[in-house]
Amino acid sequence: MPNVLRISARDNVVVALVDLSPGTSLELGECVLEPCVTSREAIPFGHKVAIARIAKGQPVTKYGAPIGVAVEDIAPGEHVHVHNLRSVRGVVKP
Protein backbone atom coordinates (compact mmCIF):
# COMPACT_ATOMS: atom_id res chain seq x y z
CA MET A 1 0.00 0.00 0.00
CA PRO A 2 1.61 3.30 -1.06
CA ASN A 3 2.08 5.80 1.74
CA VAL A 4 3.33 8.73 -0.37
CA LEU A 5 2.47 10.23 -3.78
CA ARG A 6 5.02 11.68 -6.18
CA ILE A 7 3.01 13.96 -8.46
CA SER A 8 5.67 14.46 -11.17
CA ALA A 9 8.82 12.50 -11.96
CA ARG A 10 10.71 15.81 -11.68
CA ASP A 11 9.67 16.37 -8.05
CA ASN A 12 12.15 16.29 -5.17
CA VAL A 13 9.33 16.08 -2.61
CA VAL A 14 6.44 13.61 -2.23
CA VAL A 15 3.12 13.98 -0.40
CA ALA A 16 2.22 11.82 2.64
CA LEU A 17 -0.97 9.84 2.00
CA VAL A 18 -1.22 8.89 5.70
CA ASP A 19 0.26 10.32 8.89
CA LEU A 20 3.85 9.02 8.74
CA SER A 21 5.69 8.31 11.98
CA PRO A 22 9.46 8.80 12.16
CA GLY A 23 11.42 5.94 10.60
CA THR A 24 8.71 4.90 8.12
CA SER A 25 9.97 3.60 4.78
CA LEU A 26 8.43 5.72 2.01
CA GLU A 27 6.55 3.62 -0.54
CA LEU A 28 5.51 4.94 -3.90
CA GLY A 29 2.96 2.68 -5.53
CA GLU A 30 4.49 -0.71 -6.07
CA CYS A 31 8.10 0.24 -5.47
CA VAL A 32 9.89 1.38 -2.39
CA LEU A 33 11.80 4.54 -3.30
CA GLU A 34 15.31 3.73 -4.49
CA PRO A 35 17.54 4.34 -2.72
CA CYS A 36 15.38 3.67 0.28
CA VAL A 37 14.10 6.89 1.89
CA THR A 38 12.88 6.83 5.46
CA SER A 39 10.93 9.61 7.15
CA ARG A 40 13.18 11.33 9.69
CA GLU A 41 10.32 12.88 11.63
CA ALA A 42 6.53 12.77 11.89
CA ILE A 43 4.93 13.87 8.60
CA PRO A 44 1.20 14.70 8.78
CA PHE A 45 -1.17 13.55 6.05
CA GLY A 46 -0.94 15.83 3.01
CA HIS A 47 2.41 17.31 3.98
CA LYS A 48 5.63 17.04 1.98
CA VAL A 49 8.72 14.85 2.55
CA ALA A 50 12.02 15.35 0.73
CA ILE A 51 13.15 12.36 -1.32
CA ALA A 52 16.47 13.89 -2.39
CA ARG A 53 19.02 16.16 -0.81
CA ILE A 54 18.00 19.79 -1.46
CA ALA A 55 20.77 22.32 -0.83
CA LYS A 56 20.02 25.72 0.72
CA GLY A 57 18.85 28.11 -2.03
CA GLN A 58 17.85 25.32 -4.40
CA PRO A 59 14.30 24.97 -5.74
CA VAL A 60 11.83 22.60 -4.14
CA THR A 61 9.85 20.95 -6.93
CA LYS A 62 6.26 19.65 -6.85
CA TYR A 63 3.78 19.26 -9.76
CA GLY A 64 6.99 19.28 -11.85
CA ALA A 65 7.52 23.00 -11.14
CA PRO A 66 9.31 25.07 -8.48
CA ILE A 67 7.19 25.90 -5.43
CA GLY A 68 9.89 27.96 -3.68
CA VAL A 69 13.47 27.57 -2.41
CA ALA A 70 15.03 25.71 0.50
CA VAL A 71 16.08 28.11 3.27
CA GLU A 72 18.45 25.48 4.71
CA ASP A 73 19.94 22.19 3.55
CA ILE A 74 17.19 19.57 3.48
CA ALA A 75 18.01 15.85 3.79
CA PRO A 76 15.94 13.04 2.26
CA GLY A 77 13.17 12.03 4.68
CA GLU A 78 12.80 15.51 6.22
CA HIS A 79 9.49 17.31 6.48
CA VAL A 80 9.40 20.17 3.95
CA HIS A 81 7.17 23.04 5.04
CA VAL A 82 7.19 26.64 6.27
CA HIS A 83 10.32 26.09 8.43
CA ASN A 84 12.63 25.18 5.55
CA LEU A 85 10.83 26.25 2.34
CA ARG A 86 9.94 29.78 1.35
CA SER A 87 8.04 31.27 -1.53
CA VAL A 88 9.89 33.23 -4.19
CA ARG A 89 6.75 34.97 -5.47
CA GLY A 90 4.97 35.67 -2.20
CA VAL A 91 7.60 37.63 -0.27
CA VAL A 92 8.12 41.37 -0.18
CA LYS A 93 11.79 41.24 0.92
CA PRO A 94 13.53 38.01 -0.17
Add this chain to the structure above:
Amino acid sequence: MTGNEEFLGYRRADGQVGVRNLMAVIPTCGCALHVATQIAARVEGAALIAYNGGCGQTEADITVATRLLAQYGRHPNVIGSLVVSLGCETLNAADLTQRIAAGWAPVELLVIQKAGGTRRTVEAGVELARQMGDRAKRLRRELCPMSSLTIGLECGGSDATSGMAANPAMGIFSDLMVAQGARVILAETSELVGAEHILVERAMNARVAERFSHTIRECEVRLKATGEDFMGKQPSPGNVQGGITTVEEKALGDVLKGGSTPVVDVLAYGQPPTLPGLSFMDTPGNDPASVTGLVAAGSQIVVFTTGRGNPMGNAIAPVVKVTGNARTFAAMGEDMDINASTIISGEETIAQVGSRIYEFCLRVASGGTTAAERLGHAEFDMLRLGPLY
Protein backbone atom coordinates in the same frame (compact mmCIF):
# COMPACT_ATOMS: atom_id res chain seq x y z
CA MET B 1 -20.57 12.38 -24.29
CA THR B 2 -19.80 14.72 -27.12
CA GLY B 3 -21.71 17.82 -27.94
CA ASN B 4 -25.37 16.80 -27.73
CA GLU B 5 -26.39 16.08 -24.14
CA GLU B 6 -29.45 17.80 -22.73
CA PHE B 7 -30.88 18.76 -19.38
CA LEU B 8 -34.25 20.08 -18.21
CA GLY B 9 -34.02 23.84 -17.83
CA TYR B 10 -36.20 26.93 -18.01
CA ARG B 11 -36.00 28.81 -21.30
CA ARG B 12 -36.20 32.59 -20.76
CA ALA B 13 -37.59 35.18 -23.15
CA ASP B 14 -34.09 36.64 -23.69
CA GLY B 15 -32.67 33.31 -24.85
CA GLN B 16 -30.93 32.42 -21.60
CA VAL B 17 -31.64 29.17 -19.77
CA GLY B 18 -32.23 29.02 -16.02
CA VAL B 19 -31.82 26.04 -13.69
CA ARG B 20 -33.78 27.60 -10.78
CA ASN B 21 -36.76 29.98 -10.42
CA LEU B 22 -35.86 32.48 -7.71
CA MET B 23 -36.90 36.00 -6.74
CA ALA B 24 -33.90 38.21 -5.96
CA VAL B 25 -34.39 40.61 -3.05
CA ILE B 26 -31.67 43.23 -3.49
CA PRO B 27 -30.90 45.86 -0.83
CA THR B 28 -29.04 48.85 -2.27
CA CYS B 29 -27.18 49.62 0.95
CA GLY B 30 -26.38 48.13 4.34
CA CYS B 31 -29.14 50.25 5.92
CA ALA B 32 -31.75 48.42 3.79
CA LEU B 33 -30.33 44.97 4.52
CA HIS B 34 -32.58 44.16 7.47
CA VAL B 35 -35.79 45.00 5.61
CA ALA B 36 -34.65 42.99 2.60
CA THR B 37 -33.74 40.07 4.89
CA GLN B 38 -37.22 40.11 6.46
CA ILE B 39 -38.91 40.06 3.05
CA ALA B 40 -36.77 37.20 1.72
CA ALA B 41 -37.33 35.16 4.89
CA ARG B 42 -41.11 35.29 4.48
CA VAL B 43 -41.46 34.31 0.81
CA GLU B 44 -40.74 30.85 -0.53
CA GLY B 45 -38.32 31.03 -3.45
CA ALA B 46 -37.04 34.47 -2.47
CA ALA B 47 -33.25 34.85 -2.36
CA LEU B 48 -31.61 37.60 -0.33
CA ILE B 49 -28.69 39.24 -2.14
CA ALA B 50 -26.94 40.31 1.06
CA TYR B 51 -25.18 43.40 -0.29
CA ASN B 52 -24.14 45.82 2.47
CA GLY B 53 -22.12 48.50 0.64
CA GLY B 54 -23.85 51.24 -1.32
CA CYS B 55 -22.86 54.25 0.74
CA GLY B 56 -19.59 55.97 1.66
CA GLN B 57 -17.76 54.05 -1.03
CA THR B 58 -15.60 55.15 -3.93
CA GLU B 59 -17.21 55.73 -7.31
CA ALA B 60 -15.33 52.72 -8.66
CA ASP B 61 -16.86 50.46 -6.00
CA ILE B 62 -20.37 51.84 -6.52
CA THR B 63 -20.01 51.33 -10.29
CA VAL B 64 -18.92 47.70 -9.87
CA ALA B 65 -21.70 47.06 -7.34
CA THR B 66 -24.41 48.56 -9.56
CA ARG B 67 -23.25 46.52 -12.54
CA LEU B 68 -23.04 43.27 -10.55
CA LEU B 69 -26.37 43.71 -8.74
CA ALA B 70 -28.05 44.43 -12.10
CA GLN B 71 -26.54 41.23 -13.48
CA TYR B 72 -27.88 39.33 -10.47
CA GLY B 73 -31.34 40.74 -11.24
CA ARG B 74 -31.02 39.65 -14.87
CA HIS B 75 -29.51 36.25 -14.05
CA PRO B 76 -31.18 33.30 -15.82
CA ASN B 77 -31.98 31.66 -12.45
CA VAL B 78 -33.95 34.78 -11.38
CA ILE B 79 -37.61 35.21 -12.40
CA GLY B 80 -38.17 38.58 -10.74
CA SER B 81 -36.38 41.12 -8.53
CA LEU B 82 -37.29 43.40 -5.69
CA VAL B 83 -34.90 46.31 -5.17
CA VAL B 84 -35.05 47.57 -1.56
CA SER B 85 -33.65 51.08 -1.18
CA LEU B 86 -33.34 53.25 1.92
CA GLY B 87 -33.74 56.48 -0.07
CA CYS B 88 -30.59 58.47 0.65
CA GLU B 89 -27.74 56.10 -0.29
CA THR B 90 -25.04 56.76 -2.91
CA LEU B 91 -25.96 53.78 -5.09
CA ASN B 92 -28.68 54.90 -7.48
CA ALA B 93 -31.55 52.48 -6.83
CA ALA B 94 -33.68 53.84 -9.70
CA ASP B 95 -30.81 53.31 -12.13
CA LEU B 96 -30.28 49.77 -10.81
CA THR B 97 -34.00 49.05 -11.21
CA GLN B 98 -33.97 50.31 -14.81
CA ARG B 99 -30.99 48.17 -15.68
CA ILE B 100 -32.76 45.08 -14.33
CA ALA B 101 -35.95 46.09 -16.17
CA ALA B 102 -34.04 45.96 -19.45
CA GLY B 103 -33.89 42.17 -18.98
CA TRP B 104 -36.79 39.77 -19.50
CA ALA B 105 -37.96 39.44 -15.86
CA PRO B 106 -40.07 41.90 -13.81
CA VAL B 107 -38.55 44.18 -11.18
CA GLU B 108 -40.09 46.36 -8.45
CA LEU B 109 -38.49 49.16 -6.42
CA LEU B 110 -39.37 49.81 -2.78
CA VAL B 111 -37.95 52.82 -0.92
CA ILE B 112 -38.10 52.49 2.87
CA GLN B 113 -38.23 56.26 3.48
CA LYS B 114 -41.21 56.60 1.10
CA ALA B 115 -43.04 53.39 2.04
CA GLY B 116 -43.28 54.44 5.68
CA GLY B 117 -40.70 52.49 7.62
CA THR B 118 -39.68 48.92 8.29
CA ARG B 119 -42.99 47.09 8.71
CA ARG B 120 -44.86 48.75 5.85
CA THR B 121 -41.94 48.13 3.48
CA VAL B 122 -41.67 44.48 4.56
CA GLU B 123 -45.42 43.95 4.04
CA ALA B 124 -45.37 45.59 0.61
CA GLY B 125 -42.26 43.62 -0.37
CA VAL B 126 -43.71 40.29 0.75
CA GLU B 127 -46.85 40.94 -1.33
CA LEU B 128 -44.87 41.87 -4.46
CA ALA B 129 -42.50 38.90 -4.10
CA ARG B 130 -45.42 36.48 -3.63
CA GLN B 131 -47.05 37.77 -6.82
CA MET B 132 -43.82 37.17 -8.74
CA GLY B 133 -43.57 33.70 -7.23
CA ASP B 134 -47.15 32.86 -8.27
CA ARG B 135 -46.37 33.79 -11.87
CA ALA B 136 -43.32 31.51 -11.79
CA LYS B 137 -45.48 28.50 -10.94
CA ARG B 138 -46.63 28.39 -14.56
CA LEU B 139 -43.08 27.95 -15.86
CA ARG B 140 -42.13 24.44 -17.01
CA ARG B 141 -38.78 22.80 -17.58
CA GLU B 142 -37.91 21.68 -21.10
CA LEU B 143 -34.97 20.00 -22.81
CA CYS B 144 -32.03 22.38 -23.25
CA PRO B 145 -28.53 21.72 -24.59
CA MET B 146 -25.57 21.65 -22.22
CA SER B 147 -24.11 24.41 -24.38
CA SER B 148 -26.62 26.80 -22.76
CA LEU B 149 -24.77 26.44 -19.44
CA THR B 150 -22.11 28.67 -17.95
CA ILE B 151 -20.20 26.94 -15.15
CA GLY B 152 -18.04 28.72 -12.58
CA LEU B 153 -15.07 26.87 -11.09
CA GLU B 154 -13.98 27.73 -7.57
CA CYS B 155 -11.87 26.23 -4.80
CA GLY B 156 -11.75 27.12 -1.14
CA GLY B 157 -10.27 25.78 2.06
CA SER B 158 -7.67 24.00 -0.05
CA ASP B 159 -5.23 21.45 1.32
CA ALA B 160 -2.79 19.01 -0.21
CA THR B 161 -5.63 16.76 -1.40
CA SER B 162 -7.04 19.58 -3.57
CA GLY B 163 -4.11 19.38 -5.98
CA MET B 164 -3.98 15.57 -5.88
CA ALA B 165 -7.66 14.66 -6.24
CA ALA B 166 -10.49 17.23 -6.30
CA ASN B 167 -8.89 19.78 -8.64
CA PRO B 168 -7.63 17.32 -11.29
CA ALA B 169 -11.09 15.66 -11.25
CA MET B 170 -12.67 19.10 -11.73
CA GLY B 171 -10.26 19.55 -14.64
CA ILE B 172 -11.73 16.46 -16.30
CA PHE B 173 -15.22 17.84 -15.62
CA SER B 174 -14.22 21.18 -17.17
CA ASP B 175 -12.97 19.41 -20.31
CA LEU B 176 -16.27 17.47 -20.55
CA MET B 177 -18.30 20.69 -20.29
CA VAL B 178 -16.14 22.43 -22.90
CA ALA B 179 -16.66 19.43 -25.21
CA GLN B 180 -20.42 20.09 -24.86
CA GLY B 181 -19.95 23.68 -25.99
CA ALA B 182 -20.53 25.20 -22.55
CA ARG B 183 -18.79 28.27 -21.15
CA VAL B 184 -16.53 27.42 -18.20
CA ILE B 185 -14.90 30.09 -16.04
CA LEU B 186 -11.70 29.61 -14.03
CA ALA B 187 -11.08 32.37 -11.47
CA GLU B 188 -9.12 33.46 -8.37
CA THR B 189 -6.17 35.44 -9.70
CA SER B 190 -4.08 35.50 -6.51
CA GLU B 191 -4.23 31.71 -6.38
CA LEU B 192 -2.52 31.37 -9.75
CA VAL B 193 0.66 33.31 -8.90
CA GLY B 194 3.42 30.80 -9.71
CA ALA B 195 1.42 28.70 -12.18
CA GLU B 196 0.71 31.32 -14.84
CA HIS B 197 3.09 29.69 -17.33
CA ILE B 198 0.66 26.76 -17.64
CA LEU B 199 -2.25 28.95 -18.76
CA VAL B 200 -0.06 31.23 -20.88
CA GLU B 201 0.93 28.15 -22.89
CA ARG B 202 -2.76 27.27 -23.34
CA ALA B 203 -3.91 30.77 -24.34
CA MET B 204 -5.83 30.74 -27.62
CA ASN B 205 -3.75 33.60 -29.02
CA ALA B 206 -1.00 36.05 -28.04
CA ARG B 207 -3.51 38.69 -26.96
CA VAL B 208 -5.18 36.38 -24.45
CA ALA B 209 -1.74 35.26 -23.19
CA GLU B 210 -0.62 38.86 -22.64
CA ARG B 211 -3.86 39.89 -20.92
CA PHE B 212 -3.63 36.91 -18.60
CA SER B 213 0.04 37.57 -17.75
CA HIS B 214 -0.79 41.23 -17.16
CA THR B 215 -3.65 40.31 -14.78
CA ILE B 216 -1.35 38.09 -12.70
CA ARG B 217 1.42 40.74 -12.63
CA GLU B 218 -1.02 43.44 -11.49
CA CYS B 219 -2.34 41.18 -8.75
CA GLU B 220 1.18 40.44 -7.48
CA VAL B 221 2.06 44.15 -7.52
CA ARG B 222 -1.12 45.02 -5.58
CA LEU B 223 -0.47 42.33 -2.98
CA LYS B 224 3.13 43.44 -2.46
CA ALA B 225 2.17 47.13 -2.36
CA THR B 226 0.52 46.43 0.98
CA GLY B 227 4.04 45.82 2.33
CA GLU B 228 2.99 42.42 3.61
CA ASP B 229 4.09 38.97 2.46
CA PHE B 230 1.46 36.68 0.92
CA MET B 231 1.76 34.22 3.81
CA GLY B 232 -1.43 34.17 5.87
CA LYS B 233 -3.46 35.23 2.80
CA GLN B 234 -2.07 33.07 -0.01
CA PRO B 235 -1.75 30.41 1.31
CA SER B 236 -4.17 30.90 4.23
CA PRO B 237 -3.44 29.48 7.72
CA GLY B 238 -5.77 26.53 6.99
CA ASN B 239 -4.01 25.84 3.68
CA VAL B 240 -0.69 25.73 5.58
CA GLN B 241 -2.04 23.33 8.21
CA GLY B 242 -3.23 21.17 5.32
CA GLY B 243 0.32 20.90 3.98
CA ILE B 244 0.49 23.76 1.43
CA THR B 245 3.61 25.88 2.05
CA THR B 246 3.81 28.56 -0.65
CA VAL B 247 1.60 30.46 -3.07
CA GLU B 248 3.39 28.73 -5.96
CA GLU B 249 2.48 25.30 -4.57
CA LYS B 250 -1.15 26.35 -4.06
CA ALA B 251 -1.27 27.78 -7.59
CA LEU B 252 0.10 24.63 -9.24
CA GLY B 253 -2.63 22.62 -7.51
CA ASP B 254 -5.33 25.20 -8.27
CA VAL B 255 -4.61 25.53 -11.99
CA LEU B 256 -5.55 21.85 -12.48
CA LYS B 257 -9.23 22.88 -12.05
CA GLY B 258 -9.14 24.34 -15.55
CA GLY B 259 -8.46 20.99 -17.24
CA SER B 260 -6.56 20.92 -20.50
CA THR B 261 -8.51 23.00 -23.04
CA PRO B 262 -7.34 26.34 -24.51
CA VAL B 263 -7.98 29.57 -22.58
CA VAL B 264 -10.26 31.50 -24.92
CA ASP B 265 -10.70 34.80 -23.06
CA VAL B 266 -9.73 36.88 -20.01
CA LEU B 267 -12.70 38.48 -18.24
CA ALA B 268 -12.98 41.36 -15.77
CA TYR B 269 -14.70 40.73 -12.40
CA GLY B 270 -18.31 39.76 -13.15
CA GLN B 271 -17.95 40.11 -16.94
CA PRO B 272 -20.10 37.57 -18.81
CA PRO B 273 -18.16 35.27 -21.16
CA THR B 274 -19.19 35.46 -24.80
CA LEU B 275 -17.11 32.58 -26.18
CA PRO B 276 -17.71 28.89 -25.53
CA GLY B 277 -14.79 27.14 -23.87
CA LEU B 278 -12.60 27.95 -20.87
CA SER B 279 -12.29 31.61 -19.88
CA PHE B 280 -10.34 33.11 -17.02
CA MET B 281 -11.96 35.73 -14.75
CA ASP B 282 -9.99 38.18 -12.58
CA THR B 283 -11.47 37.60 -9.11
CA PRO B 284 -10.09 37.70 -5.57
CA GLY B 285 -9.23 34.42 -3.83
CA ASN B 286 -11.81 35.32 -1.17
CA ASP B 287 -14.44 32.66 -1.87
CA PRO B 288 -17.79 34.47 -1.42
CA ALA B 289 -16.53 37.49 -3.40
CA SER B 290 -15.11 35.29 -6.15
CA VAL B 291 -18.31 33.21 -6.45
CA THR B 292 -20.33 36.45 -6.68
CA GLY B 293 -18.23 37.45 -9.71
CA LEU B 294 -18.76 34.04 -11.33
CA VAL B 295 -22.53 34.09 -10.74
CA ALA B 296 -22.95 37.74 -11.84
CA ALA B 297 -21.30 36.68 -15.11
CA GLY B 298 -24.21 34.28 -15.66
CA SER B 299 -22.94 31.01 -14.20
CA GLN B 300 -26.07 28.95 -13.55
CA ILE B 301 -24.01 26.45 -11.49
CA VAL B 302 -20.72 26.77 -9.60
CA VAL B 303 -18.54 23.74 -8.86
CA PHE B 304 -16.41 24.19 -5.77
CA THR B 305 -13.56 21.97 -4.58
CA THR B 306 -12.49 22.00 -0.95
CA GLY B 307 -9.96 20.07 1.09
CA ARG B 308 -10.46 21.42 4.61
CA GLY B 309 -14.22 21.69 4.09
CA ASN B 310 -16.08 24.86 3.09
CA PRO B 311 -19.89 24.71 3.36
CA MET B 312 -20.69 27.95 1.48
CA GLY B 313 -23.27 28.32 -1.28
CA ASN B 314 -24.70 31.22 -3.24
CA ALA B 315 -27.99 33.08 -3.14
CA ILE B 316 -29.08 32.32 -6.73
CA ALA B 317 -26.82 29.56 -8.11
CA PRO B 318 -26.43 26.00 -6.87
CA VAL B 319 -22.88 25.36 -5.65
CA VAL B 320 -21.64 21.77 -6.03
CA LYS B 321 -19.11 20.71 -3.38
CA VAL B 322 -16.28 18.29 -4.14
CA THR B 323 -13.72 17.16 -1.58
CA GLY B 324 -10.66 14.97 -2.05
CA ASN B 325 -10.09 14.66 1.69
CA ALA B 326 -11.60 11.50 3.22
CA ARG B 327 -11.45 12.99 6.72
CA THR B 328 -13.38 16.06 5.59
CA PHE B 329 -15.97 13.87 3.86
CA ALA B 330 -16.37 11.83 7.05
CA ALA B 331 -16.46 14.88 9.33
CA MET B 332 -18.74 17.17 7.31
CA GLY B 333 -20.28 14.93 4.67
CA GLU B 334 -23.62 16.74 4.96
CA ASP B 335 -21.96 19.72 3.25
CA MET B 336 -20.41 17.71 0.41
CA ASP B 337 -21.89 16.44 -2.86
CA ILE B 338 -18.96 14.51 -4.32
CA ASN B 339 -16.37 12.41 -2.51
CA ALA B 340 -13.18 12.59 -4.60
CA SER B 341 -10.98 11.00 -1.91
CA THR B 342 -11.49 7.70 -3.75
CA ILE B 343 -8.71 8.93 -6.06
CA ILE B 344 -6.22 8.99 -3.17
CA SER B 345 -7.37 5.61 -1.81
CA GLY B 346 -7.05 4.13 -5.32
CA GLU B 347 -10.72 3.11 -5.60
CA GLU B 348 -11.41 5.40 -8.56
CA THR B 349 -9.41 7.20 -11.24
CA ILE B 350 -9.34 10.97 -11.69
CA ALA B 351 -11.34 10.49 -14.92
CA GLN B 352 -14.04 8.46 -13.14
CA VAL B 353 -14.54 11.15 -10.50
CA GLY B 354 -14.55 13.85 -13.20
CA SER B 355 -17.38 11.98 -14.94
CA ARG B 356 -19.25 11.71 -11.65
CA ILE B 357 -19.05 15.50 -11.20
CA TYR B 358 -20.42 15.91 -14.73
CA GLU B 359 -23.34 13.52 -14.13
CA PHE B 360 -24.12 15.24 -10.82
CA CYS B 361 -24.15 18.68 -12.48
CA LEU B 362 -26.49 17.36 -15.16
CA ARG B 363 -28.95 16.37 -12.39
CA VAL B 364 -28.49 19.71 -10.59
CA ALA B 365 -29.15 21.59 -13.83
CA SER B 366 -32.42 19.63 -14.16
CA GLY B 367 -33.54 20.54 -10.64
CA GLY B 368 -31.65 18.19 -8.32
CA THR B 369 -30.51 19.98 -5.17
CA THR B 370 -27.01 20.47 -3.78
CA ALA B 371 -25.96 20.07 -0.14
CA ALA B 372 -25.47 23.84 0.18
CA GLU B 373 -29.01 24.50 -1.09
CA ARG B 374 -30.56 21.96 1.28
CA LEU B 375 -28.72 23.57 4.21
CA GLY B 376 -29.83 27.08 3.24
CA HIS B 377 -26.43 28.48 2.28
CA ALA B 378 -26.80 31.76 0.38
CA GLU B 379 -23.50 33.59 0.87
CA PHE B 380 -22.82 36.90 -0.84
CA ASP B 381 -19.86 39.24 -0.79
CA MET B 382 -18.34 41.60 -3.32
CA LEU B 383 -14.92 42.77 -4.39
CA ARG B 384 -13.99 46.06 -2.72
CA LEU B 385 -11.43 48.26 -4.42
CA GLY B 386 -11.34 51.32 -2.22
CA PRO B 387 -11.82 52.41 1.40
CA LEU B 388 -15.11 53.08 3.18
CA TYR B 389 -15.66 56.75 4.03
